[in-house]
Amino acid sequence: xxxxxxxxxxxxxxxxxxxxxxxxxxxxxxxxxxxxxxxxxxxxxxxxxxxxxxxxxxxxxxxxxxxxxxxxxxxxxxxxxxxxxxxxxxxxxxxxxxxxxxxxxxxxxxxxxxxxxxxxxxxxxxxxxxxxxxxxxxxxxxxxxxxxxxxxxxxxxxxxxxxxxxxxxxxxxxxxxxxxxxxxxxxxxxxxxxxxxxxxxxxxxxxxxxxxxxxxxxxxxxxxxxxxxxxxxxxxxxxxxxxxxxxxxxxxxxxxxxxxxxxxxxxxxxxxxxxxxxxxxxxxxxxxxxxxxxxxxxxxxxxxxxxxxxxxxxxxxxxxxxxxxxxxxxxxxxxxxxxxxxxxxxxxxxxxxx
Ligand code: PEP
Ligand code: MN
Numbered sequence: 001x002x003x004x005x006x007x008x009x010x011x012x013x014x015x016x017x018x019x020x021x022x023x024x025x026x027x028x029x030x031x032x033x034x035x036x037x038x039x040x041x042x043x044x045x046x047x048x049x050x051x052x053x054x055x056x057x058x059x060x061x062x063x064x065x066x067x068x069x070x071x072x073x074x075x076x077x078x079x080x081x082x083x084x085x086x087x088x089x090x091x092x093x094x095x096x097x098x099x100x101x102x103x104x105x106x107x108x109x110x111x112x113x114x115x116x117x118x119x120x121x122x123x124x125x126x127x128x129x130x131x132x133x134x135x136x137x138x139x140x141x142x143x144x145x146x147x148x149x150x151x152x153x154x155x156x157x158x159x160x161x162x163x164x165x166x167x168x169x170x171x172x173x174x175x176x177x178x179x180x181x182x183x184x185x186x187x188x189x190x191x192x193x194x195x196x197x198x199x200x201x202x203x204x205x206x207x208x209x210x211x212x213x214x215x216x217x218x219x220x221x222x223x224x225x226x227x228x229x230x231x232x233x234x235x236x237x238x239x240x241x242x243x244x245x246x247x248x249x250x251x252x253x254x255x256x257x258x259x260x261x262x263x264x265x266x267x268x269x270x271x272x273x274x275x276x277x278x279x280x281x282x283x284x285x286x287x288x289x290x291x292x293x294x295x296x297x298x299x300x301x302x303x304x305x306x307x308x309x310x311x312x313x314x315x316x317x318x319x320x321x322x323x324x325x326x327x328x329x330x331x332x333x334x335x336x337x338x339x340x341x342x343x344x345x346x347x348x349x350x351x352x353x354x
Contacts, residue, residue, distance in 0.1 A: 013058025095269030100298030106313035108150035120320035125342035202231025242277035251279020
């Protein structure tokens with residue numbers, strides 16, 4: 001159920017409604033909007049009676065939410081969510097006018113490699129750096145990541161280049177450590193329905209980047225996000241990264257229709273990962289351009305200075321020069337949609353800097 005407060009409702013009215021919900025053993029989620037505050041209720045095993053709330057001071061109406069997911073839905077919040085990353089002075093936001101570009105290697109391999117990638121992506125205009133310190137690998141014999149040492153290298157890159165760090169947490173135990181270093185906690189495709197991990201990141205103060213499971217439907221994807229919001233963490237970014245199909249010319253089939261589909265049903269931002277979404281370097285730039293044209297709020301792209309030597313996903317990593325080219329192209333596409341790209345000056349459609 002969603003309790004919509006009147007525009008003139010006072011803080012006291014909101015506290016009163018919240019206290020009533022909590023006294024019923026349920027959870028209240030205050031959702032401030034441009035005009036008025038709404039309060040989502042979760043934890044009720046069956047339907048609630050609207051009249052119980054509509055008689056309280058400051059309440060405009062109580063609405064039953066028809067979708068199985070509640071807090072992520074547009075029924076509960078009409079305005080797009082804009083997620084602030086890092087300290088306020090970083091100015092980095094995901095879901096607003098500026099497209100969020102997260103770039104860097106698949107994994108942190110060593111200090112030189114990560115710092116070289118960080119320098120390159122920063123120079124091209126990215127404001128967020130990716131790199132796994134804990135890698136969920138198909139084979140137990142593949143490189144599993146540097147662990148804590150990798151996180152320390154990421155922290156050094158943040159200090160040197162002022163980039164915000166996006167890195168993966170693979171289980172609830174290692175989340176305590178990853179949380180100390182990351183600006184954004186990534187939950188990977190393989191963990192999209194790891195419910196104990198979703199609940200753990202739901203109790204974190206750090207924003208969460210949730211990647212779509214490799215065979216997840218739209219509803220399953222939004223339900224996974226709901227786990228995080230239901231625990232009280234409303235700072236969640238969705239990421240489309242392709243699904244498994246019969247196609248063998250790509251690693252995954254990137255489902256760009258997910259972008260408009262999510263935008264109808266949810267207020268959460270959605271970005272696209274064309275690297276895992278295609279698995280092949282020559283397909284990354286075209287699909288990244290298409291993702292921005294389709295309305296994505298940003299991209300997550302793998303970049304490596306020496307992809308042939310990469311310990312994971314080298315064949316889908318862009319060379320720094322290609323990433324620079326991509327940034328210029330999406331800057332031009334973004335301009336058509338009134339969106340800007342990181343620190344790269346906007347370009348007009350003809351490719352000239354404005
Ligand atoms: C990644 O982004 O590092 C990754 C492992 O991707 P995915 O979870 O989408 O496979
Ligand atoms: Mn990868």
